[in-house]
Amino acid sequence: MRAARRIVLPLLVIAALIGAWQVAASNGAIAAALNIEAFLVPSPAEVGSALWDNRALLWENTWVTLREILVGLGCGVLAGILLALPMRFSSLLRDAFFPLAIAAQAIPLVAIGPILLVWFGFGIWPKVILVALATFFPILVTTLDGLRAVDPEAVKMMRTLDASRWAIFCRVEVPTALPSFFSGLKVAAAIAPIVALFAELVGSSSGLMHEIVTDNANLEVARVFAAVVVLMVVGLLLFALATLAERLVVSWR
Amino acid sequence: MEAGAGARDEAGAAVAIEGLSHAFGELEVVAGLDLAVPPHSVLGLVGPSGCGKSTLLEILCGLREPSAGSVAVGGERAAAARLARCAFMPQRDLLLPWYSALDNAALALRNRGLGRAEARRRAGELFGRFGIAGFEGARPDRLSGGMRQRVAFLRTLVAGKPVLALDEPFAALDAITRAEMQEWLAGALREDPRTAVLVSHDVEEALYLCDRVAVLSARPGRVVAELQAPAPRAADRLAAITDPAFVAAREAALRALREGSR
Numbered sequence: 001m002r003a004a005r006r007i008v009l010p011l012l013v014i015a016a017l018i019g020a021w022q023v024a025a026s027n028g029a030i031a032a033a034l035n036i037e038a039f040l041v042p043s044p045a046e047v048g049s050a051l052w053d054n055r056a057l058l059w060e061n062t063w064v065t066l067r068e069i070l071v072g073l074g075c076g077v078l079a080g081i082l083l084a085l086p087m088r089f090s091s092l093l094r095d096a097f098f099p100l101a102i103a104a105q106a107i108p109l110v111a112i113g114p115i116l117l118v119w120f121g122f123g124i125w126p127k128v129i130l131v132a133l134a135t136f137f138p139i140l141v142t143t144l145d146g147l148r149a150v151d152p153e154a155v156k157m158m159r160t161l162d163a164s165r166w167a168i169f170c171r172v173e174v175p176t177a178l179p180s181f182f183s184g185l186k187v188a189a190a191i192a193p194i195v196a197l198f199a200e201l202v203g204s205s206s207g208l209m210h211e212i213v214t215d216n217a218n219l220e221v222a223r224v225f226a227a228v229v230v231l232m233v234v235g236l237l238l239f240a241l242a243t244l245a246e247r248l249v250v251s252w253r
Numbered sequence: 254m255e256a257g258a259g260a261r262d263e264a265g266a267a268v269a270i271e272g273l274s275h276a277f278g279e280l281e282v283v284a285g286l287d288l289a290v291p292p293h294s295v296l297g298l299v300g301p302s303g304c305g306k307s308t309l310l311e312i313l314c315g316l317r318e319p320s321a322g323s324v325a326v327g328g329e330r331a332a333a334a335r336l337a338r339c340a341f342m343p344q345r346d347l348l349l350p351w352y353s354a355l356d357n358a359a360l361a362l363r364n365r366g367l368g369r370a371e372a373r374r375r376a377g378e379l380f381g382r383f384g385i386a387g388f389e390g391a392r393p394d395r396l397s398g399g400m401r402q403r404v405a406f407l408r409t410l411v412a413g414k415p416v417l418a419l420d421e422p423f424a425a426l427d428a429i430t431r432a433e434m435q436e437w438l439a440g441a442l443r444e445d446p447r448t449a450v451l452v453s454h455d456v457e458e459a460l461y462l463c464d465r466v467a468v469l470s471a472r473p474g475r476v477v478a479e480l481q482a483p484a485p486r487a488a489d490r491l492a493a494i495t496d497p498a499f500v501a502a503r504e505a506a507l508r509a510l511r512e513g514s515r
Contacts, residue, residue, distance in 0.1 A: 156311070156314075156316050156343070157341060157347045158360070158364070159316060160314050160339060160341035160412070160414075161340070161361040161364050162337070162361055162364045162412070163360075167364045171352075171360070171363070172349065175349070251351075252350045252351045252392055252394070
């Protein structure tokens with residue numbers, strides 16, 4: 001009953017909002033309020049048919065953007081983990097490199113976007129670099145915190161059970177760090193699409209943001225909304241995937 | 254016990270503590286302790302909170318070096334050698350929540366490089382004897398306090414070390430479960446005698462489970478009395494702890510404890 005309510009109620013709210021938008025868009029109320037031409041305010045039905053009619057084009061551009069997000073996120077996660085591990089094992093490395101990591105995190109992505117475009121061109125790499133720069137830090141911080149949250153008593157217990165440093169790392173520290181790592185992963189999964197879109201905005205020859213910019217210039221407003229709907233779905237799926245992975249891996253919670 | 258077979262050196266199991274002192278900076282926690290544990294006997298340590306009982310166990314297990322004095326386990330003084338000979342059972346069971354009861358019990362074997370299947374098989378053989386058969390696959394959060402403590406003790410025994418260091422193993426349990434667990438541990442030690450040092454804040458528990466009990470003073474801990482237990486690990490616990498000799502020993506221990514706390 002409660003589960004049904006949690007699914008049905010939000011769906012009803014969304015359906016009501018879409019219905020209201022449909023009415024307000026088709027009778028021209030929104031356009032009148034904004035004092036613009038009626039064709040600039042597509043109704044949900046028009047967005048729906050734009051989605052269907054342009055499915056090949058949208059899919060092509062979605063695939064471009066999704067690849068940027070996934071490769072960038074993958075590089076960011078890998079970099080975060082690879083930085084966290086040596087920092088866990090050596091306080092010397094942590095003291096030496098953590099300030100650098102904070103500095104790298106503080107690089108204004110908006111400012112270096114154009115530079116990366118000059119250096120690497122219109123391809124996937126400037127996007128991957130920007131997404132990785134934005135996502136490595138949450139992973140690094142949460143993983144490092146998780147590794148340091150280890151119970152010292154559990155480590156003592158493991159030492160009297162003949163555990164090597166490596167065995168303690170694998171059997172105690174990594175499992176301890178996993179819940180925290182997944183919190184970082186969910187944050188990173190939420191940031192990655194935004195940064196990928198920004199990177200496309202700076203300069204690109206394909207991708208959903210490229211599509212949106214072009215369509216907006218040509219006043220193809222329904223297709224802009226269609227691209228936005230696709231992006232929302234992509235964002236939701238990414239977050240759902242991260243949550244699912246967390247449930248599967250951190251099964252003891 | 255099979256899991257310990259071969260790893261036990263009968264003659265080398267004794268613990269000898271001589272002139273042991275330890276301080277954390279300015280804070281002296283134990284001072285001038287002399288204690289000896291013969292092979293296959295259990296020494297109890299009781300004392301007020303903060304008298305360095307847990308620190309003493311950590312030193313015994315080779316997790317810490319004392320500020321002064323020496324600790325020998327099986328004739329070896331080096332910390333690494335002590336670590337190799339002692340198994341530590343902490344106050345909290347410290348079962349790893351991401352492993353099943355069986356994987357927790359098999360930890361020592363896995364740490365020594367044994368394959369998972371073989372380690373699980375060998376640890377699993379003991380579950381029946383410990384009264385926890387059928388719970389091998391359960392995660393620790395599915396087990397009751399008493400069962401968790403049994404798994405923790407099994408994990409300690411599977412390590413096959415000649416000396417057990419038990420740090421208030423039943424302190425976290427309710428009174429009824431604690432009495433049950435004391436009877437159970439007494440039975441396990443009757444069946445498979447081990448050299449053990451048991452830290453407790455409960456005089457009755459120490460006198461029932463140990464051969465001898467050393468009463469420590471308030472910080473810095475020193476031995477104020479050493480008592481012989483009248484009927485260590487008797488099969489009938491209730492009869493043993495209500496016996497006049499036991500009651501007398503308990504009174505002597507409590508008096509020593511009060512003297513030492515002043």
